[in-house]
Amino acid sequence: MGIYLPIAEMSVNMVVILAMGAAVGFLSGMFGVGGGFLITPLLIFYNIPPAIAVATGANQVVASSVSGALAHLKKGTIDFKLGTVLLIGGIAGSTLGAWVFALLRSVGQLDLFVSLVYVALLGTVGGLMLVESVRALQRARRGVNPIARQTGQHNWIHRLPFKMRFRASKMFVSVIPVVGIGAVIGFLASIMGVGGGFIMIPALIYLLKVPTNVVVGTSLYQIIFTAAYTTIVHSTANQTVDIVLAFLLMVGGVAGAQYGARAGQKLRGEQLRALLALLVLAVALRLAFDLFVRPSSVYSLTGL
Amino acid sequence: MMRLAANRLSLALLISAWCMAPTLAQAPTDVTPESIQIGLSTDRVTITSDFSGADLTIFGALDNADPMVARQGRYDVIVVLEGPARPVVVRKKTRVLGMWINTESETFVNVPMSYSVATSRARQDITNPANYKQLALGAENITVTPFDRNGDPVTIEEFTTALRERKKASGLFSERIGGVQFLSQSLFRATLHLAPNVPVGTHRARAFLFKNGVFIKENSAQLAILKAGFEQRVHRAAQNHGFLYGVVAVLLAFVTGWLGRLIFRKD
Numbered sequence: 001m002g003i004y005l006p007i008a009e010m011s012v013n014m015v016v017i018l019a020m021g022a023a024v025g026f027l028s029g030m031f032g033v034g035g036g037f038l039i040t041p042l043l044i045f046y047n048i049p050p051a052i053a054v055a056t057g058a059n060q061v062v063a064s065s066v067s068g069a070l071a072h073l074k075k076g077t078i079d080f081k082l083g084t085v086l087l088i089g090g091i092a093g094s095t096l097g098a099w100v101f102a103l104l105r106s107v108g109q110l111d112l113f114v115s116l117v118y119v120a121l122l123g124t125v126g127g128l129m130l131v132e133s134v135r136a137l138q139r140a141r142r143g144v145n146p147i148a149r150q151t152g153q154h155n156w157i158h159r160l161p162f163k164m165r166f167r168a169s170k171m172f173v174s175v176i177p178v179v180g181i182g183a184v185i186g187f188l189a190s191i192m193g194v195g196g197g198f199i200m201i202p203a204l205i206y207l208l209k210v211p212t213n214v215v216v217g218t219s220l221y222q223i224i225f226t227a228a229y230t231t232i233v234h235s236t237a238n239q240t241v242d243i244v245l246a247f248l249l250m251v252g253g254v255a256g257a258q259y260g261a262r263a264g265q266k267l268r269g270e271q272l273r274a275l276l277a278l279l280v281l282a283v284a285l286r287l288a289f290d291l292f293v294r295p296s297s298v299y300s301l302t303g304l
Numbered sequence: 305m306m307r308l309a310a311n312r313l314s315l316a317l318l319i320s321a322w323c324m325a326p327t328l329a330q331a332p333t334d335v336t337p338e339s340i341q342i343g344l345s346t347d348r349v350t351i352t353s354d355f356s357g358a359d360l361t362i363f364g365a366l367d368n369a370d371p372m373v374a375r376q377g378r379y380d381v382i383v384v385l386e387g388p389a390r391p392v393v394v395r396k397k398t399r400v401l402g403m404w405i406n407t408e409s410e411t412f413v414n415v416p417m418s419y420s421v422a423t424s425r426a427r428q429d430i431t432n433p434a435n436y437k438q439l440a441l442g443a444e445n446i447t448v449t450p451f452d453r454n455g456d457p458v459t460i461e462e463f464t465t466a467l468r469e470r471k472k473a474s475g476l477f478s479e480r481i482g483g484v485q486f487l488s489q490s491l492f493r494a495t496l497h498l499a500p501n502v503p504v505g506t507h508r509a510r511a512f513l514f515k516n517g518v519f520i521k522e523n524s525a526q527l528a529i530l531k532a533g534f535e536q537r538v539h540r541a542a543q544n545h546g547f548l549y550g551v552v553a554v555l556l557a558f559v560t561g562w563l564g565r566l567i568f569r570k571d
Contacts, residue, residue: 002356002500006535007542011356011500059553066561071569108395108406228554235550239542243553244353250557254564291403297473298397298404299466303390 007242008052014248016046021060021252028064028253029260030267031276033201036061036194036227037122039249040114041283048245050111054101055234055241056249057193061227063250065195065220067257072217079168079214083222085175086200089182090189090226097190098233105238108302112291117192119288125198126280129273136270169210169218177207182222190230195223198280339367339521340381340513342494347525349498352532357500360385360527364511366490373515374489380423380430380514381484382441383494385527387418387476388505391451394463394470410463411451417503418476419443422483422494431517439519441512443468443477475499504529 003014020042028035036057043053072078104110160174181203185196200219204210210218235241264272342364349360362383366374373379392415395406421442423430436442448467450460471477476499484494494511510524531539542549 002354004351004353004355004531004535006531006538009501009504059557062554062557063561063564066558067565070562070565108393108409112403112405228557231554231557232547232550235542235553236546239546239549241542241550241553243538243542243549243556246553247556247560250560250564254561255568258564258568293404294399295397295404297466297470299463299470300395300397300406301467301470301474302393302395 003244003248005048005242005245007240008048008245010047012046012048012245017245017248018252020046021249022256023252024249025064025253025256026260026263027256027276027279029068029257029262030264031260031272033195033197033276035064035253035257036189036196037118037192037198037280038283039253040193041118041287043245045286048242050114051101051105051238051240052242052245054114054191054193055231055238056246058189058195058227058230058234059241059243059246060249060253061189061193061195062224062231064253064257065197065223065227067254069217069220069224071261072220075217077214078217078221079166079210080221081164082166082169082171082178082210082214083218085164085178086182086185086218086222087225089179089184090186090222091229092179093183093186093188094190094226094230094233095186096183097187098230098237100187101191101234102237114192115287115291117188119284119291121188121192121199122280122284123288125202126277126284128202130277130281133270133273133277137274140268140270169214171208171210173208181207182226186226186230189223189226190233193230195220195227197223336368337520338369338379338513338515340511340523341365341367342383342509342511342523342525344509344525344527346527348528348530350530350532351502351504351535353535355500357502358498360496360498362494362496362509362511362525364492364494364523366492366513369490370515371489374486377486378516379486380425380517381486381492381494382424382427382430382512382514383422383484383496384441384510384512385418385420385496385498386416386446386508386510387503387529388507389414389416390503391415392467394467396463396466408459410455410460412448412464412467413451415448415467415471416446417505418499418507419446419471420477420496420498421479422496423479423481424484424486424492426481427479430514431519435517435519439512439522443472443479474501476501476503498529502529504531 001014002011004011024035024038039060040053040057044050104113160176162175163172164175165172185200189196197219201215204215205212231241342362344362366379391411391413393409393411396408397404398407437445440447448464468477478497484492486492507527507529508524509527510522512522513520
């Protein structure tokens with residue numbers, strides 16, 4: 001069933017796009033991430049121009065994070081103050097990202113940069129998660145209890161000035177790393193068309209020592225607004241948000257996410273993390289393949 | 305939608321061509337040169353949300369056709385549908401540090417976004433390559449002007465070839481041998497393919513008449529390819545009111561996310 005995309009100016013199969021949204025939604029619901037890192041590459045593999053895939057991906061991330069954050073709002077597992085400080089950094093990073101995005105597009109290196117950032121980040125995060133989860137699985141098999149993380153453990157981040165108290169997270173920490181993490185993720189989000197949950201969650205846990213129970217909710221809360229801002233910036237500066245494409249992805253995505261969340265409850269934490277790591281690595285490898293293997297044609301056309 | 309019927313114009317031409325025939329026979333010494341007419345059944349094609357490519361049928365007629373030549377099938381017609389011209393950047397990837405990276409590029413200022421050809425016979429059987437070149441007829445002969453006119457001619461040649469090859473690969477440059485069929489001695493029908501990614505804008509249909517391998521006459525008609533109401537409004541909104549468009553896209557995402565949670569929630 002063909003549907004014409006008014007911004008991408010091409011006809012796509014509606015069922016394929018809905019299924020793509022549902023599959024990514026299912027996985028994102030299962031693993032508690034936004035799924036932007038899957039949607040954008042999938043759209044690019046489906047011949048959607050990268051600039052439109054990135055901006056439209058950000059738009060669909062808004063829907064999936066609203067859906068996810070509502071569940072956390074009900075459970076009270078969102079640290080609004082922490083989320084808002086992260087957001088201030090996020091907005092700054094996102095603005096810079098959209099500017100770099102337009103610059104790279106004009107010199108023809110956008111595709112390369114997007115692919116490189118994806119390969120580097122997904123490869124690193126996926127690799128680390130795989131190692132960590134395999135160790136956890138081995139420990140579980142040997143019957144050893146995982147070592148509980150020591151609370152009150154301090155690193156260099158806790159020695160920085162401008163400290164602020166975050167009650168919901170039971171933290172007293174400098175705003176510099178919080179704004180910094182927000183800015184880096186906002187920058188990446190706007191270039192990659194992702195919410196950045198797969199980087200935000202490890203950063204909050206390992207760098208800021210935010211308690212695990214508030215991490216996902218807070219991350220989703222701030223991603224809603226970073227992704228919304230990214231969408232508006234891309235729409236204003238580059239006119240690359242395809243609302244028809246985004247809507248199809250959202251519908252598939254929010255439906256898939258709720259089923260995925262239920263499926264996720266049946267798996268153990270470390271099994272889930274190992275699976276997610278494999279998925280992330282698979283996407284990274286697929287993108288690396290395109291980067292390192294001779295393309296079928298070395299020439300490409302773009303409009304001016 | 306375009307196939308429905310021969311339009312009134314081409315029917316009228318058909319009748320006029322028939323009426324001409326006796327006149328010609330009576331005065332064989334004073335031969336009026338042949339000419340070609342084409343008529344589109346519509347001057348606009350709208351791209352609706354279910355558009356996935358289409359066939360466009362163009363009817364045409366020969367005026368003052370010599371019945372003898374026509375009977376021997378020595379008239380040939382080539383119909384071209386040429387899309388709007390826009391600037392295009394052709395980039396070339398080379399291997400840098402093991403990665404395939406865009407390193408060279410060449411900008412062309414007036415590339416037809418699409419170019420589909422229908423012919424009555426295989427191209428080489430109609431006339432010789434020199435004639436095609438002179439008429440700038442066929443994907444390999446259309447003129448594209450590089451932005452940098454003083455560039456290295458070898459590089460420009462290389463990128464021009466790549467441009468045509470990429471356009472062919474994307475289905476925007478196409479050729480259909482036998483796409484032009486004679487329905488009678490002077491009436492013909494050309495079927496051209498509109499790709500799913502056909503560019504919107506003003507397209508020009510051109511018909512070329514050949515007799516015994518000699519180019520006789522050309523005629524053209526315009527066709528507007530437009531997005532239908534909703535698609536057009538969305539596109540215009542994105543172009544003219546980018547900020548508001550973005551806000552609406554975000555609100556839509558909020559509502560979809562919220563409704564999705566209400567409808568599909570499993571916890």
